[in-house]
Amino acid sequence: MAMLDGKTILVTGVLTESSIAFHVARLAQEQGATVVLTSFGRAARITQKIARRLPTEAPVIELDVSKAEDFEALAGRVGEHTDRLDGVLHSIGFAPQEAFDFMNATWKDVAPALQISAYSLKALAKACLPLMGPGGAIVGLTLDASIAWSGYDWMGVAKAAFESTNRYCARDLGPEGIRCNLVAAGPISTTAAKSIPAFSKFAQWGEHSPLGWEISDPTPAAKACVALMSDWFPATTGEIVHVDGGFHSFGG
Numbered sequence: 001m002a003m004l005d006g007k008t009i010l011v012t013g014v015l016t017e018s019s020i021a022f023h024v025a026r027l028a029q030e031q032g033a034t035v036v037l038t039s040f041g042r043a044a045r046i047t048q049k050i051a052r053r054l055p056t057e058a059p060v061i062e063l064d065v066s067k068a069e070d071f072e073a074l075a076g077r078v079g080e081h082t083d084r085l086d087g088v089l090h091s092i093g094f095a096p097q098e099a100f101d102f103m104n105a106t107w108k109d110v111a112p113a114l115q116i117s118a119y120s121l122k123a124l125a126k127a128c129l130p131l132m133g134p135g136g137a138i139v140g141l142t143l144d145a146s147i148a149w150s151g152y153d154w155m156g157v158a159k160a161a162f163e164s165t166n167r168y169c170a171r172d173l174g175p176e177g178i179r180c181n182l183v184a185a186g187p188i189s190t191t192a193a194k195s196i197p198a199f200s201k202f203a204q205w206g207e208h209s210p211l212g213w214e215i216s217d218p219t220p221a222a223k224a225c226v227a228l229m230s231d232w233f234p235a236t237t238g239e240i241v242h243v244d245g246g247f248h249s250f251g252g
């Protein structure tokens with residue numbers, strides 16, 4: 001029996017084939033799941049094209065996490081393809097370029113980073129709740145926010161809020177039997193990553209990781225997301241699983 005046999009998964013955040021979410025969708029299908037994708041605005045056309053490169057083409061529905069009306073419509077849009085969700089992947093991050101300059105960024109620069117990269121986890125969980133039940137799992141992606149990084153700035157603050165949001169989601173959805181967990185991935189060369197001005201500084205990550213780290217390989221992080229959505233973590237919630245080659249554990 002495959003890991004996600006019989007499960008239906010909503011996957012946000014597929015932009016290109018390099019997107020971590022693309023590899024979660026791919027592996028989820030390989031593990032027996034039915035997948036529905038979300039995308040937004042002009043990116044949706046690109047996502048539709050990329051969806052054809054999955055083992056099975058997946059439908060794409062509209063979700064811009066900065067729009068309350070999209071969350072209100074989400075259960076209905078998902079409902080056109082499935083009557084229930086067993087898993088939801090939050091793989092969304094955005095901050096305006098100005099937010100990567102900590103001391104000079106204004107609230108106008110910071111607010112969208114917090115809304116799109118942190119608050120959206122709660123909004124997504126709430127919108128999907130009518131389709132979820134006991135055994136359901138929500139999984140998101142973070143870059144370890146327990147420390148400050150060069151060049152990550154307000155995105156790092158947004159990730160700290162995201163990690164806290166995950167714990168509160170776990171608190172409030174635990175009684176419904178729904179688990180909420182994050183994967184703290186090491187750096188992976190994606191569109192979002194390349195928009196981080198200091199991303200090249202992460203190139204040395206592998207040298208400081210006991211297992212090494214391949215910046216062009218999203219599969220280890222994607223595998224962990226699939227595992228967390230499976231029935232093999234039945235008693236884990238509010239957790240952050242590091243998939244970073246061991247970087248976080250190593251003093252050098």
Ligand code: NAD
Nearest residue numbers: 013015019020064065092093141142187188190191192193
């Ligand atoms: P990506 O650029 O492929 O994915 C980011 C996604 O966010 C895109 O699909 C984009 O369309 C979506 N998005 C942005 N604004 C949105 C909005 N308003 N509504 C809906 N979707 C929106 O990059 P990725 O690296 O695969 O990022 C996925 C997640 O992984 C992000 O949360 C990111 O912070 C996290 N992460 C990435 C890395 C890395 O090094 N790439 C490391 C750790 C965590």
